[in-house]
Amino acid sequence: MMNKELAMNSIDTVTIDYQTYLSAAEIAAIEHEVSIMETRDAAGIEALKVVQAHRGWISDDSLFAISDLLAMPIAQLEGVATFYNLIYRQPVGQYVIHVCDSIACHLMGYEAVLIAIKQHLAIDYGQTTADGKFTLLSNACLGCCDKAPAMMVGTEHYQNLTPASAVAVLAQLAAKGEADDCS
Incomplete structure (x- = not known):
């Protein structure tokens, strides 16, 4: 009974491996931004801009992949993405x-x-x-x-x-x- 109750209360997590999701060009551009920042998570906004430049917007999967690459909490990156009004969290026009x-x-x-x-x-x-x-x-x-x-x-x-x-x-x-x- 305890295991069934525990299973009902578990939370599904999403894990996206940035190496299989992001392109080599996106990874290289993000790593360049990281190289000029004091910490990896300081490159969060620039990483979002890089991926958006390639894909047009930031999907949830993109957010998870960037979070994985930068080794930063997804909630922190989401906070950056939703604060900055030039990051689009849904598809936009050309x-x-x-x-x-x-x-x-x-x-x-x-x-x-x-x-x-x-x-x-x-x-x-x-x-x-x-x-x-x-x-x-x-x-x-x-x-x-x-x-x-x-x-x-x-x-x-x-x-x-x-x-x-x-x-x-x-x-x-x-x-x-x-x-x-x-x-």
Whole structure:
């Protein structure tokens, strides 16, 4: 009876061997980051960014593999991943749009820009277009207060936006994506 009770109260654990899950390129890039840090777990955010650059987002399996490679507690790495708003814990589109919703952007007409983007893409915050091209997210501040309203797509910042200029950027990216798909 004791063993059955103990079995019912056990917790399943997940173990991912980083060597079979992560690519050689990911491991090499993460180990490079570790080499310039004081401790292995200090490379947590950089390791997350490396894997996300290769895979587009951080799945649970990716999180477990990085945790294994860095020999750090999964809960600590999850805390880093969920705190940093540029780490995506669910699949995102090819282009991730961060629309700044700081007070400066609000004062400079951010809402009209946001409405134009939502209408153009037919999505709301947290959603991805049906074709998988665009994901729309808010961002508390992009550091462009003197050039508001602003958005960031990938690593590129777009400033002094109007509804028309924001839509033009997205149309240009969509056209670029279609040209890339044909090559």
